[in-house]
Every structure is written in C-alpha cells, then in structure tokens.
Amino acid sequence: MTRLLIVIASTRPGRVGGAVGSWVVSRARSHDDGAFEVDVADLAELKLPFLDEPAHPRLRDYLNAHTRRWSAQVDAADAFVFVMPEYNHSFSAPVKNALDYLVHEWDEKPIGLVSYGGLSGGTRAVVALQPVLANLGLRGVHSNVEIAWVAEHVADGVFTPTDRHERALTAQLEELAARKV
Numbered sequence: 376m377t378r379l380l381i382v383i384a385s386t387r388p389g390r391v392g393g394a395v396g397s398w399v400v401s402r403a404r405s406h407d408d409g410a411f412e413v414d415v416a417d418l419a420e421l422k423l424p425f426l427d428e429p430a431h432p433r434l435r436d437y438l439n440a441h442t443r444r445w446s447a448q449v450d451a452a453d454a455f456v457f458v459m460p461e462y463n464h465s466f467s468a469p470v471k472n473a474l475d476y477l478v479h480e481w482d483e484k485p486i487g488l489v490s491y492g493g494l495s496g497g498t499r500a501v502v503a504l505q506p507v508l509a510n511l512g513l514r515g516v517h518s519n520v521e522i523a524w525v526a527e528h529v530a531d532g533v534f535t536p537t538d539r540h541e542r543a544l545t546a547q548l549e550e551l552a553a554r555k556v
Contacts, residue, residue, distance in 0.1 A: 376409065376410065376411065376412050377410060377411050377412070377453045377454055377551065377552055378411070378412045378414065378451060378452050378453045378454070379403055379411040379412065379413050379414070379452065379453070379454050379455070379456065379551065380414045380415075380416055380448065380449065380451075380452035380454070380455050380456075381396065381399055381400055381403060381413060381414070381415050381416070381455070381456045381458065382415075382416045382417075382418065382455060382456070382457045382458065382459075382473065383395075383396035383415065383416070383417040383418060383419070383458050384418050384457055384458060384459035384460070384466075384467060384469060384470045384473070385418070385419065385458075385459070385460045385467065385469070386418050386419040386467075386469045387460075390419070390460070391460075391491065391525050391526060391529045391534070392458055392459070392460060392491075393417070393419075393532070394529045394532055394533055394534040395458050395489065395491055395522065395525065395529075395534045396415070396417070396458040397533075397534065398534045398536060398544075399456055399458050399489055399544065400413060400415055402541075402544050402545070402548065403456070403548060406545070406548045406549075406552070407548070407549070407552060410548070410552040411548070411551075411552065414448065414451070414452065416445075416448055416449075416473075418469045418470075418473055421441075421445065421473075422441075423441060423442075423445060423469075423472055423473055423476060424441070425472055426472060426475050426476055427439060427442075428442055428476070431478075432475070432476060432477050432478040432479075433478045433479065435478075435479060442476055445473070445476055445477065446476075446477055446480055449477055449480040449481065450479075450480040452484065453484065454484055454485045454486065454487075454551045454554065455484065455485070455486040455487070455513070456486070456487045456488070456489060456547070456551070457470065457486065457487075457488050457489070458489045458491075459488065459489070459490050459491075459497065459500060459504075460490070460491055460492055460497065460500070461490060461491070461492035461493075461495060461496075461497040461498075461499055461500035462500070464499045464500075464503070465499060465500055465503040465504075466500040466501075466503055466504045467500075470504065471507065474507060474508075474511060478511065481511040481512055481513050482511065482512035482513075483512050483514065484512075484513060484514065485513070485514045485515075485516055485550075485551055485554040486508060486513045486514065486515055486516070487515075487516045487518065487519070487520075487547040487548075487550070487551055488501050488504070488515070488519045488520070489519075489520040489522070489544065489547075490519065490520070490521050490522070491521070491522035491523075491525035492522075492523070492525060493523065493524060493525075494523055494524070495521075495523065496521035496522050496523035496524075496525075497521050497522065498521055501519055501521070514554070516547055516550040516551060516554070517550060518543060518546035518547040518549075518550050519543070519547070520540060520543040520544050520547055521543075522536075522540060528540075
C-alpha cells in the first residue's frame with residue numbers, strides 16, 4: 376500500500392481548494408480497493424510561517440515544532456498529490472514555502488499535481504513549479520489534472536468534476552500507485 380500525502384495548497388479565505396481537495400481525497404481513498412493510505416496536509420490549517428529555521432534544510436537540524444511535524448508528515452509519505460491554485464501565472468507562495476522547509480524528505484518520491492484556476496486550469500502554475508520539484512528530487516507523474524474555470528464546478532462548497540476531470544485523476548492515481556519509491 377502506498378502512503379499518499381495530499382497537500383491542499385491554497386490558504387486564501389473563501390478558497391475553492393478545500394472543495395477540490397475533498398474530491399481528490401475521496402477518490403484516492405476509494406481508488407483500486409484501498410491502494411492508498413491517505414493522509415492530508417491542508418496548508419491553511421498547518422499555518423507554516425515563512426521559513427524560520429536558522430539551519431539549511433539539508434542539515435535536518437530543525438528547531439521548531441511546526442517544522443518537525445511537517446518533516447515527519449512528509450517523510451512518512453511514499454507519494455504526494457498537490458492540489459494547487461494558479462495565482463498570477465504561477466504557483467502560490469504557501470506552496471513554495473512548504474516545499475522550501477525540507478530537502479531530504481521529498482527526495483525521489485513521485486508527485487502528482489491537481490491544478491485549478493481560470494482559463495488555463497493552472498497549467499502555468501504547473502510549468503512554473505516543475506523546476507522546483509525537479510531540484511528537490513521529486514519525480515513528477517505524466518498525468519496532471521487541470522481544472523479550468525474551477526468556480527463553475529463548485530456549488531455550496533462541493534466540487535463537481537466533469538468526466539474529463541475524473542479520468543485525469545484516475546490516471547494520475549494509477550500512475551502514483553504503480554510507482555515504487
């Protein structure tokens with residue numbers, strides 16, 4: 376069984392990321408008769424301050440309890456899915472901050488991306504994030520999920536995916552389940 380950490384990356388009040396994240400969590404938990412042990416990290420709840428560790432993350436000499444908790448949660452995962460918005464043609468600052476806190480905990484693990492936004496569906500955020508992921512040693516999967524005009528798919532706090540979204544997420548989960556760390 377693959378330990379999958381789903382990171383809900385938006386921290387904005389009134390966000391749709393929670394609704395999209397709930398959909399991803401639900402599908403991951405029911406995928407392939409329990410292929411995943413699912414854990415969730417909601418950056419809005421985690422409330423990591425901007426990187427406040429005095430030592431470089433490669434040393435793993437963490438002084439703060441929030442960093443030690445984040446390190447343990449990421450280290451325990453075999454794979455990741457980031458559910459992330461596109462802000463101003465890129466990824467959000469909380470995503471970069473969460474990644475920058477750690478180094479070794481990410482290395483050689485597969486990651487899937489579920490992006491959302493307006494017309495582009497978060498494509499530009501994914502493209503901008505790829506060099507960061509590669510530098511940390513994360514191995515991106517081929518099956519990204521991109522949700523254009525996401526607000527049109529959320530009503531009363533619930534995300535309603537299209538068949539295309541469902542197929543893309545299923546493909547991503549299958550690829551993550553097949554990859555071994």
